[in-house]
Amino acid sequence: MSQYPQLFATTPAPQLEALFRDIAASRMQGIPILNPALQVEAIGFQQWGGPQGRLWAGVLLTPWFMNLLLLPIDTDSSNRFLIKQCQAMALVQ
Numbered sequence: 001m002s003q004y005p006q007l008f009a010t011t012p013a014p015q016l017e018a019l020f021r022d023i024a025a026s027r028m029q030g031i032p033i034l035n036p037a038l039q040v041e042a043i044g045f046q047q048w049g050g051p052q053g054r055l056w057a058g059v060l061l062t063p064w065f066m067n068l069l070l071l072p073i074d075t076d077s078s079n080r081f082l083i084k085q086c087q088a089m090a091l092v093q
Helices: 013-025
Strands: 041-050 053-061 066-072
Touching: 013 041, 013 053
Parallel strands: none
Antiparallel strands: 041 053, 053 066
8 A cells, every 4th residue: 555645536526727817818819720629528428447557647738738648546656657658558448
């Protein structure tokens, strides 16, 4: 058991939406790629047991991008990621 608290013990969706709504309202204003028909939304975040440990998998939609995110649930999982690491994973259940 880790001595550190869980990073995202519950779904990270509310934190992501709040953060990216703030970014949309401030730093992204006036950027030509901003699509005003879209709103920030964190979609379908579920726990997934991947090769890096327990992760949250979901989609983050903003008016300027859509990304699949894999976020660590606990510090044991976060320690398995390397900065700028590229890795192929099968996302099949």
